Amino acid sequence: MRAGIVTASIFRVWREMSFGTRLFTMFYGELVGTDEFGNKYYIDRRTKGQKRERRWVIYNGSVEASRVPPVWHAWLHRTTVTPPTSQAQRKTWQKPHQPNLTGTDHAYFPDGHAVMGGQRAKATGDYEPWVPN
Numbered sequence: 001m002r003a004g005i006v007t008a009s010i011f012r013v014w015r016e017m018s019f020g021t022r023l024f025t026m027f028y029g030e031l032v033g034t035d036e037f038g039n040k041y042y043i044d045r046r047t048k049g050q051k052r053e054r055r056w057v058i059y060n061g062s063v064e065a066s067r068v069p070p071v072w073h074a075w076l077h078r079t080t081v082t083p084p085t086s087q088a089q090r091k092t093w094q095k096p097h098q099p100n101l102t103g104t105d106h107a108y109f110p111d112g113h114a115v116m117g118g119q120r121a122k123a124t125g126d127y128e129p130w131v132p133n
Contacts, residue, residue: 017058025058032075032083037067037097041075041083066100 029042038060047053055076057068068076071084101107112120 017063021056021058025056029056033072033085035069035072035084037061037069039067039072041072064099067097069097 025042028044028046030045030048032041032043032055034040040058040060042056042058044054055078057072057076059067069084071080074080075083109115112118
């Protein structure tokens, strides 16, 4: 039974991060914070406080870059110096996260796309093509 647990753990790690990333995080990573999706953000202890400190994220679940909130994206890309401290920084005009569905069965295809049969509605006559003089 123990071998099954280890095997499942290895495949979970394979989907989420490499063995090298796990080791690097274990030896050099310092947890800075987490976001509302459960992603964990780290900084390299050896470069902490330097001009080009190393920062990275360990995703909770599938690796989906669009699941990084804007405040954490800014921190990862060194737009802000200090990591976000509060998860209640959402503005009233901000919408909740929607995953990027490109490349999945749920991706959007407009009418007339080859996947949707390739048939568009007829033009209504309000279009006038450009003709060179």
